[in-house]
Every structure is written in C-alpha cells, then in structure tokens.
Amino acid sequence: MQPQHSNNTTALSPWWLPIALESGQSWQYTLGPLTLYLQRLHSEWWLGFTRLGEQEDRHQLLSQNIEQLPQLDNLQRFVFRESPARFCLTPRLLDRPVVVKTRTQLSIPPAQQAVFYISSPVEVAVSLQQPECKLAEIASQRLSDTWFGPSTLHGELCYADKTQARHNRSELPARPHRAVTTITIENNADSMLMLDKLSIPVPYLALYGLHDGTLWTDPITLQHEGNHALTRFKISKQLPAGVTAASRVAEPRQHIEKQGLIRAFTGMFND
Template identity: 85%
Template sequence: MQPQHSNNTTALAPWWLPIALTNGQCWQYTVGPLILFLQRLPTEWLLGYTIQSEQEERYQLASQQAERLPQLDNLQRFVFRESPAQFCLTPKLLDRPVVVKTRTKISIPPAQQAVFYISSPVMVEVNVLQPQCNLTNISSQRLSDTWFGPSTLHGELCYADKTQARHNRQEIPARPHRAVTAITIENNADTMLELDKLSIPVPYLALYGLHDGTLWTDPITLQHDGNLALTRFKITKQLPAGVTAAARVAEPRQHIEKQGLFRAFTGMFND
C-alpha cells in the first residue's frame, strides 16, 4: 500500500501508509524539508536523511524509488536475522511545548476572544513492520531551543518557531510536515492582552491525519485571567470541521493535570 507521489502543495496525500521494499531496493521520501533514504538488504535496513535549509522548498511531498543510497554522514545500519519487508513513517507531535513568535503583535481587548490557526513541525517516527520495530525518530524541521518563563529558575525548555498566527482557516498553506492547532484565546481580564509569543502545549495533544495529507491536533482554549504567570488551558472536545476521531494517528505524549494550568504567555515581552 503506497501513497500517491506528488510535489504539488495543494494535492497532498497521506505519507504515513506502509511501503514494502524488495531486497536491495532503495526508497527516497521527502516530507517538507526532510529527505529520508532507506534501503532494505537481506539482513539489514540502511537509513540516512538530510534536512533542507529554511530557504529551500519546505512544502514538498514525494515518495519514490531511488537508484542508490547516497553518501550520508548520518547513515545507520539496523541488523536483523531476516529483514522485515515493510517500513512505515508515522508523524508524532514534538516532546516539548513549541514557543511561536508571531510576525505581528496581536492585541485582544477585554472580554473578547479570538481563534488562531498555528502550525508546528512534527517528528517522523521510522518503523519497520512484521514484526514492528522503531528504528529512529527524526525532527522534520530544525528548531532551536528556547527557555520560556519569567526567569531562569521558573519556566521550561521549549522549541522555538515563528508563525503567521492565521485567523482564517482558508489561509493555512498545505504543508505535510506541520500539524495545525486551532487555538482559542479568551481574554477574561479587564486590560488589553498583547502578545507576540505564545507557547503551544503540543505534548498534551493528539494528532490527526486526514486523507488529503494534512495534519491537525486537538483544538485548545487558553483563558487569560490577568495573571501572566499561569494560563488556564483546556482541550476542546469539538474537533475542527473535517477532522474525526477515526483519523487519529498518534496519542498525546502527556496527560493534562486536573487544574489545567499552563505557562502560555509568561515572558512574552522578553526576547
């Protein structure tokens, strides 16, 4: 069972379906900036990858046979008594929150709320099947580390990214390596909420993969009550239009605590 091959950003296809290789066959998979190479041998699987820079094409999706395995510094060998015939790539959300810096400052007046569609890159879990064995996990995009909190003593280590914080779902570009989160921000304080950084708690969210190749997470609501230290966070029960529970491809890495408090806005005025 193989996905359709496409380089068209508007005609994606699920890239998490199994693929069978014959002995000696090489395969190249491109998911956004990640280019992955695999080869099956009688008692081994070989795996290597490269990640394109920010300036290069990041929306590409391609799955095709390769003539040979390229010379890669990170090439790995996985040895079996008899190599499994199939491999499968599985998208997973990142293991830390993602702090996104909006390209324009956002202001939400008192007693108002707004919905934003913000995407974050996924990890790619590489498995062989029958029997299933996880070979490696690769980030589809290079992200830097950032500390998010009011001080070096209070906060947590996160990944840093940038976003357009789109207000209209129709404006979301089709990108196979990024999962979209619908975020409702409620300003329950009596002052203007101004933000240019936002922390997305992706380890608490499930991941959904649609037939068109797009990825979505559980929607979330962030409630701002005037305290920048902690924000009330809840996972919205109603999934975005077109997303169903049957499309779930990955469970949350962590489960939310009962009080549902999360550092979403703290430190947003500090670069």
C-alpha cells in the first residue's frame, strides 16, 4: 500500500494496514490522543510520539506525509544495513485487566441479565516489514495503575479507566484507539446486584478490526452467584454482529485457566 495523504476526518478506516515509505520520507499517524511520527532513511528508521492528556482526548484519525520530524525527547533511532520499506501499526489489547468505573451506579435485579458495551484503549505495536522487525509497543492512552482485590495481599495490579457502560450499541462513539467489549452480566443471586466498578480481563481476549475502522474484542459473560470472591467468566463463542474470525488482528495475551474463575467483581458489589 503506497502512502496517501489523508485529511483529518471523523470517519474511521482500518489503520492497521502496512504503509510503504521512500527513503527520506516522514509520516505522521494520529490515533485519538496518540500521534506517531516515523521517518525512513537509507539505513535507519526513526520513531517518536506525543500523547494528549485525559482532558484533551480526541477521537480523530489522521494519516499524512510530513516534511520532517518534530523535535521530540523520545525519538528512537533504529539502524539497519538497508532499511525495510514498510511500516505497520497493529492494535493490541492491554497486558493487564482494566478496571472501569461507571459514571452512574448500575443495578441488576435477581435472575436478570444485562448487556453492556464497554471500551478500553489499545496499545499500538509499531513494526517494519520486508523483513519484519518489531520496534515498539506504545499505549494509545495513559491509564493510571490501580489495585483490584479484597486486600493488599489478595488481588492484582490493573489499569483504571472510566466508562458510561452503554446499553445500546448504536450509542457507541467512533474512536480509533479503543476496542469495544460486549459484556453480559448475569445476576444468579437472590438479591439485587449493584455495581459501580467492573474489571474487564482484556489479556484473555482476542482483538478484531473491522472494515469501518472500529475495534472489537471477544464478547464475555460474567456470572454473579452471590459469592464476592470469585465470578465465573466465559468467553462467548458467538462474536458480535458484523465481526468474523477473519477480522482477527491480535491473539489473546493470556489463556484462561480451566475453572474460568476471575476476580472480576471482587469488592465491587453491595448485596
């Protein structure tokens, strides 16, 4: 795929396709809050990035040729006998679960279930092709660390994020740097289930990229049995509408244990 100048647009398109650069050519790629800068020379590649803060977050997708790289403190230089001709950006889910705090508390009555669409930011793997060489993985959005568990001795280190926990798929905003997870929550307990935080086990999920530029993960089901310690976690075999196995762009980072139990709700429910 030869580089083409693209103007800033709200419409998304797949950004994980390879782009060829001529020697001496520089390129800018903006994915939401993350902007990557690449330059190819005869025997070198240069890579740097900038990232907006949470309050400055934007949803744009921009890919364009630029005259030269900006002055960046994080510029990296990769030296080759002869530089590969193409670069490729590949989305990957984060390496830790993402604990999302809902903007309003959610309540699910006994024997009921609810479906939510919750997104999480991806990392961007920057690779060269012909021959293939991975340069770096860069988080599209900086998330803070949080501990998720009943105590400082039991639990795990996660990332913290915020969400609106949308109930309607049509309400999802188009954001190139975030992947949507369809989450079904089943309340199998005999009391009201109330939650304002939820842990999404993204390292166990595969990632899918669609022709419209949106990213989706494997759907999951979380079953609440009234036990605060553990929740049964299942990956659905049925992908969301419009998502096929052929659109998979990244494999899971981890595999689920046979029990399929995770600390998805630990300390987050009030019966």
